[in-house]
Amino acid sequence: MRTRGNPLGWGALLITTALLVAGCGGASDDAQDEDPAEPAGTKDAEVAESLSLTFTPEDEATGVVPAEPMTVEAEHGSLTEVSLVGTHGSVVDGAMNDDETAWTTAEPLGFGKTYVFEVSGVGADGETVEETSRFTTATPQxxxxxxxxxxxxxxxxxxxxxxxxxxxxxxxxxxxxxxxxxxxxxxxxxxxxxxxxxxxxxxxxxxxxxxxxxxxxxxxxxxxxxxxxxxxxxxxxxxxxxDKVIARVDGSSHEMTVSVDGDTTRTIPVSLGKPSSPTPNGIYTVMSEHYDYTMDSSTYGVPSDAPDGYEITVSHATRMSYSGIFYHAAPWSVGDQGNRNVSHGCINMSTRNAEWMMNSSKPGDLIEVVNAGDSELEPTDGWSVWQMSWEEWTSGDQGA
Known part of the structure; x- marks a missing residue:
């Protein structure tokens, strides 16, 4: 016998199912909004961290370069007190940055000494941290x-x-x-x-x-x-x-022409090196000035009592090179000055002109020598750096 279903029963079943589905859907949405394992309102809260200190150089470092800055840096907090003390109790000067997170030495340290950092600070968690660190600086050979x-x-x-x-x-x-x-x-x-x-x-x-x-x-x-x-x-x-002072010396005309900022101020009769000891051509630089200076040939290998040697004191002398080239007072050769070259390599002039030159010149002024013979000034002889072009000066081929 067939039994006829109850329409109300099916309807109740459908309603119940819909409620269950709706209930499942509602539970799913709520789970996305809130993790039941984590209480509401605590997910984004920051956890306060303890202070971390970094020392430079690191603890127990040796061979430390004393000119380098020594530092201590704080992370997750700030520094409250820093001291750096040397072997014999000397306190090293230093400075804190504005937000008190770094301290740096303000003076160089000594060689071959041990230094100790003593540092205290407070972390973001409110806890005080105290640490020490030591290092030893280099001992030079x-x-x-x-x-x-x-x-x-x-x-x-x-x-x-x-x-x-x-x-x-x-x-x-x-x-x-x-x-x-x-x-x-x-x-x-x-x-x-x-x-x-x-x-x-x-x-x-x-x-x-x-x-x-x-x-x-x-x-x-x-x-x-x-x-x-x-x-x-x-x-x-x-x-x-x-001022731009340049003295141009011509070995063929036996004259020195002095200019200041491009204007000629004096022309001086001179005598340069004789053929057996010519004055090297080139651009010299005034190095030093001397009163009552003794010229001694033995300083560059010729005994003063040799046939071509000498030892004589001059009233005014201006050094142009390491090898002993000067322009100086030479009253004994006034008759040759302006006429012929008779010196041992220096630039001879009268005492009056030598005095004027000394009063008018200064270290770093320039002397340009031309037509004085076949010899050429070496860039290493004195401050004769202008003997080299800029390309030569900056080339990679430099002294060993």
Whole structure:
């Protein structure tokens, strides 16, 4: 017998099913809005972190370069107190940054010494952290000092090069150049050139402009210059570029023509080196000036009592080269001055003219010698850097 279904029963079933489906759908939407495993309102809350300190150099470091900055940096908090103390209790100066998250030394350290950081700070979690860190600076195999030719505070000529002479061989030339700062107003382009492993010179591309202010800083102390050599002391000097003074000396006319900023101011009769000892042709730079200076041939290998030797004191002498070339007072050759070349290589002139030249010139002024013979001035003989073109000066072929 067939039984007929109840329409109300099917309807109730459909309604119940719809409610169940609707209930499942509602539960799914609620699950996307809120993770039942994480209480509402805590998902985006930041967790406060403890202070982390970073020391430079790291703890127990050795061979540390004393000129480098020593630092301590704070992460997730700030510094409250920092001290850096040396072996014998000396406290190192330092400075904190504005937000008190970093401290840096403000002075170089000593060689071969142990230093200890003592640091305290507070983290984002409110907890205080205290740490210590120690390191030892390098002990040089050798310390290098440097001499500069710049007369501090002086007014110099437009040809003035800047010479740095070290007392030991340098293997890391780049470290030396990085340690030297040459700034000028107006700004002037220039470059270094090494003539050997202990002598480097900086010069502009062209002659300096009169009125230029120049500051030179050789900050070599504590710097690693290679091969176990460290700089022993900083050097600094300032100079001002004066008038453009050029003395042009012609060996065939036996005259020196002096110009200041392009205007001729004096023509001087001179006598240059005789054929057996000619004055080298080239562009010289005034190096130094001397009163009552003794000229002695033995200083360049000729005994003063030899047939061509000499030892004589002159009232006014201006050095032009390392090899002993001067322009100077020579009252004994006044009759030859303006007529013939009779000297041992120097430029002879009367005492009056030598005095005038000394009063009118300064280190860095230029002397151009022409028609004096077959000899040519070497760029390494004195400050004779203008014997080289800019292309030669900046070439990679530099002194060993």
């Amino acid at each position: 050798r310390r290098a000092s440097v001499r500069m030719n710049v007369p501090d505070g002086a007014t110099v000529g437009v040809g003035m090069p800047i010479s740095f002479q070290f007392d030991t061989a340098i293997t890391d030339r780049e470290a030396v150049e990085d340690a030297i700062s040459i700034t000028s107003t107006p700004e002037t382009d220039g470059a270094f050139r090494w003539f050997n492993d202990s002598w480097v010179v900086w010069r502009p591309e062209d002659y300096w402009e009169p009125g230029t202010k120049v500051d030179v800083d050789a900050e070599i102390y504590g710097k690693d210059l290679g091969g176990g050599v460290f700089g022993s002391r900083d050097r600094s000097a300032s100079m001002t570029i004066g």
